[in-house]
Amino acid sequence: xxxxxxxxxxxxxxxxxxxxxxxxxxxxxxxxxxxxxxxxxxxxxxxxxxxxxxxxxxxxxxxxxxxxxxxxxxxxxxxxxxxxxxxxxxxxxxxxxxxxxxxxxxxxxxxxxxxxxxxxxxxxxxxxxxxxxxxxxxxxxxxxxxxxxxxxxxxxxxxxxxxxxxxxxxxxxxxxxxxxxxxxxxxxxxxxxxxxxxxxxxxxxxxxxxxxxxxxxxxxxxxxxxxxxxxxxxxxxxxxxxxxxxxxxxxxxxxxxxxxxxxxxxxxxxxxxxxxxxxxxxxxxxxxxxxxxxxxxxxxxxxxxxxxxxxxxxxxxxxxxxx
Amino acid sequence: xxxxxxxxxxxxxxxxxxxxxxxxxxxxxxxxxxxxxxxxxxxxxxxxxxxxxxxxxxxxxxxxxxxxxxxxxxxxxxxxxxxxxxxxxxxxxxxxxxxxxxxxxxxxxxxxxxxxxxxxxxxxxxxxxxxxxxxxxxxxxxxxxxxxxxxxxxxxxxxxxxxxxxxxxxxxxxxxxxxxxxxxxxxxxxxxxxxxxxxxxxxxxxxxxxxxxxxxxxxxxxxxxxxxxxxxxxxxxxxxxxxxxxxxxxxxxxxxxxxxxxxxxxxxxxxx
Numbered sequence: 001x002x003x004x005x006x007x008x009x010x011x012x013x014x015x016x017x018x019x020x021x022x023x024x025x026x027x028x029x030x031x032x033x034x035x036x037x038x039x040x041x042x043x044x045x046x047x048x049x050x051x052x053x054x055x056x057x058x059x060x061x062x063x064x065x066x067x068x069x070x071x072x073x074x075x076x077x078x079x080x081x082x083x084x085x086x087x088x089x090x091x092x093x094x095x096x097x098x099x100x101x102x103x104x105x106x107x108x109x110x111x112x113x114x115x116x117x118x119x120x121x122x123x124x125x126x127x128x129x130x131x132x133x134x135x136x137x138x139x140x141x142x143x144x145x146x147x148x149x150x151x152x153x154x155x156x157x158x159x160x161x162x163x164x165x166x167x168x169x170x171x172x173x174x175x176x177x178x179x180x181x182x183x184x185x186x187x188x189x190x191x192x193x194x195x196x197x198x199x200x201x202x203x204x205x206x207x208x209x210x211x212x213x214x215x216x217x218x219x220x221x222x223x224x225x226x227x228x229x230x231x232x233x234x235x236x237x238x239x240x241x242x243x244x245x246x247x248x249x250x251x252x253x254x255x256x257x258x259x260x261x262x263x264x265x266x267x268x269x270x271x272x273x274x275x276x277x278x279x280x281x282x283x284x285x286x287x288x289x290x291x292x293x294x295x296x297x298x299x300x301x302x303x304x305x306x307x308x309x310x311x312x313x314x315x316x317x318x319x320x321x322x323x
Numbered sequence: 324x325x326x327x328x329x330x331x332x333x334x335x336x337x338x339x340x341x342x343x344x345x346x347x348x349x350x351x352x353x354x355x356x357x358x359x360x361x362x363x364x365x366x367x368x369x370x371x372x373x374x375x376x377x378x379x380x381x382x383x384x385x386x387x388x389x390x391x392x393x394x395x396x397x398x399x400x401x402x403x404x405x406x407x408x409x410x411x412x413x414x415x416x417x418x419x420x421x422x423x424x425x426x427x428x429x430x431x432x433x434x435x436x437x438x439x440x441x442x443x444x445x446x447x448x449x450x451x452x453x454x455x456x457x458x459x460x461x462x463x464x465x466x467x468x469x470x471x472x473x474x475x476x477x478x479x480x481x482x483x484x485x486x487x488x489x490x491x492x493x494x495x496x497x498x499x500x501x502x503x504x505x506x507x508x509x510x511x512x513x514x515x516x517x518x519x520x521x522x523x524x525x526x527x528x529x530x531x532x533x534x535x536x537x538x539x540x541x542x543x544x545x546x547x548x549x550x551x552x553x554x555x556x557x558x559x560x561x562x563x564x565x566x567x568x569x570x571x572x573x574x575x576x577x578x579x580x581x582x583x584x585x586x587x588x589x590x591x592x593x594x595x
Binding site for chain 1: 389391410411412414415421423425427428429430431432436437440441442443445449450451493
């Protein structure tokens with residue numbers, strides 16, 4: 001992720017990295033945390049623990065990556081957790097019938113359909129993204145519950161499919177491979193394509209983007225479709241990992257993903273931000289939770305710590321922008 | 324506009340179809356006529372000043388040509404051909420570039436990014452060609468504003484004149500045939516204003532047709548070949564500049580009077 005500057009950032013663009021919150025501040029914090037837990041918690045540095053943490057947070061990484069694109073465009077997608085659940089139960093239904101391609105098609109189709117609906121409503125009407133995706137959060141969750149009757153789908157026949165969630169390539173857990181792939185694709189989209197420039201422009205000054213001749217509505221549709229597909233990919237991976245269909249899966253994921261994005265220094269109201277920040281934001285949340293777990297600190301306290309981190313990170317970026 | 328035929332100061336139409344013509348344009352906002360039956364035209368290598376007070380409808384009229392608004396009725400003709408302009412993209416495809424009063428720049432993006440916004444250069448694989456865009460931007464800037472240096476900072480941090488340069492560079496680079504400048508010097512200091520004036524003359528010499536919009540006749544009088552005056556959504560008239568005085572245009576802007584009808588007491592009132 002070197003030279004991963006967004007087009008929004010100008011100075012020293014050609015250096016391998018530029019000192020900023022995303023490329024220096026946050027990585028230092030993550031490293032410091034790692035060092036602290038390594039000293040305090042004996043098992044923290046074990047390879048198996050690191051692999052576990054990475055696997056556990058791979059899906060949050062994928063969702064955080066697509067959420068970054070949405071937020072840079074000045075939007076927000078609150079429906080990702082619910083859409084993930086729909087894709088999860090549809091994938092499980094396909095697996096239950098022994099039909100992996102059917103499951104994949106249904107799961108990805110659901111992500112596409114929900115994303116497209118979000119995108120069309122946001123792009124073609126003046127409805128704010130917060131409202132549309134808040135509604136979709138409820139609609140998709142209701143969908144997942146309705147098609148399963150609220151009952152989790154267990155007893156899936158074993159197949160090679162479970163590698164997606166449980167397998168390894170060498171020491172790297174399969175979900176992490178998917179997350180790496182998602183980050184690379186989205187990094188290229190954001191920094192190397194017209195779509196990325198349009199995303200930054202819409203988040204920075206939507207009116208200017210319209211007058212510059214950018215097809216703003218179409219770009220917005222594409223952004224929310226990307227988000228829906230990211231959620232579907234997350235749902236598919238989690239189906240393999242938990243080997244079941246859980247209509248309540250992914251609750252709270254929308255806010256967790258927003259947290260990783262803003263901890264990563266992306267401006268919540270659009271126009272500025274970089275994917276590399278989200279990468280470290282996910283690492284921050286993952287390492288913090290795991291370290292506190294190993295130290296036997298309760299999840300209740302962890303929530304407090306994460307909440308404080310969100311506020312502190314945004315404070316830091318606000319101070320940075322003032323200086 | 325039957326008056327046009329009676330008053331000698333009003334401009335005769337030059338030969339050949341105009342580069343651009345807005346014909347019988349109506350635009351209404353919720354029952355209020357912002358533009359009512361207005362016809363203006365523009366020839367190659369010509370500067371037409373479009374003037375009127377605040378709310379006269381000049382910006383709204385011209386936004387029909389730049390694709391930012393659609394007219395409720397009326398026609399847009401380019402080289403005598405009727406065209407449909409539904410959005411800014413359609414306008415740009417016809418060689419119509421607009422420099423908006425607000426400049427319409429994406430503040431968070433650098434100069435090259437703004438010049439090519441929506442029309443980025445791509446390599447064969449569809450990836451952005453940053454190097455080509457930057458060098459093209461340096462080229463066009465070399466022509467417009469040789470002292471411009473801040474190619475890599477978001478344009479938010481630039482001065483008014485530099486931002487103006489970026490907005491103009493965007494129009495010039497894409498070989499505009501028709502250039503619309505909405506209050507181009509409103510946010511500029513004297514030196515920068517002089518620079519923009521020079522540039523207008525240069526672009527005119529290159530055969531570009533320019534609509535220059537302003538609420539202040541002093542801004543556009545020197546530069547214009549013809550002046551179209553609007554008042555309360557209607558066209559007062561179009562005059563050749565050399566046949567009218569600034570005062571006569573002022574009387575058109577403020578009182579809606581035709582050049583020949585201006586009396587001494589009107590002039591005194593204007594200057595009172």
